[in-house]
Amino acid sequence: MTSQIQHSRRIAFDRQCGKCYYCGLRMWLDGPVGPSALRCTAEHLIPRSEGGGDGLSNIVAACLHCNQTRHKRKKPPEPDRYRAEVRKRVSRGAWLPKPILAWGSASMSTA
Numbered sequence: 001m002t003s004q005i006q007h008s009r010r011i012a013f014d015r016q017c018g019k020c021y022y023c024g025l026r027m028w029l030d031g032p033v034g035p036s037a038l039r040c041t042a043e044h045l046i047p048r049s050e051g052g053g054d055g056l057s058n059i060v061a062a063c064l065h066c067n068q069t070r071h072k073r074k075k076p077p078e079p080d081r082y083r084a085e086v087r088k089r090v091s092r093g094a095w096l097p098k099p100i101l102a103w104g105s106a107s108m109s110t111a
């Protein structure tokens with residue numbers, strides 16, 4: 001049995017070529033084959049609590065780290081704003097520990 005959310009997550013993962021919607025790093029879906037911070041999760045653009053559904057139009061694939069960090073905030077930032085913030089930190093090398101960043105960046109040069 002595959003739930004709708006699992007299905008959406010897989011499609012979103014493929015649609016984004018396996019890269020996180022926020023940080024742009026490589027994620028893994030079937031594993032574990034990489035760091036747990038970069039496991040692919042389904043992220044609701046509009047939260048369930050605000051009526052967002054589990055369908056593809058509301059789901060993007062995000063790594064566990066980005067997903068958790070966003071929802072740790074008292075008021076989760078808008079997806080676009082959060083993405084800009086995360087990308088800035090990634091480019092400074094300040095988003096994840098170096099070995100994880102290295103794993104997440106690896107496919108971009110090899111694939």
Ligand SMILES: [Zn+2]
Pocket residue numbers: 020021022023024025062063064065066067
């Ligand atoms: Zn991410």
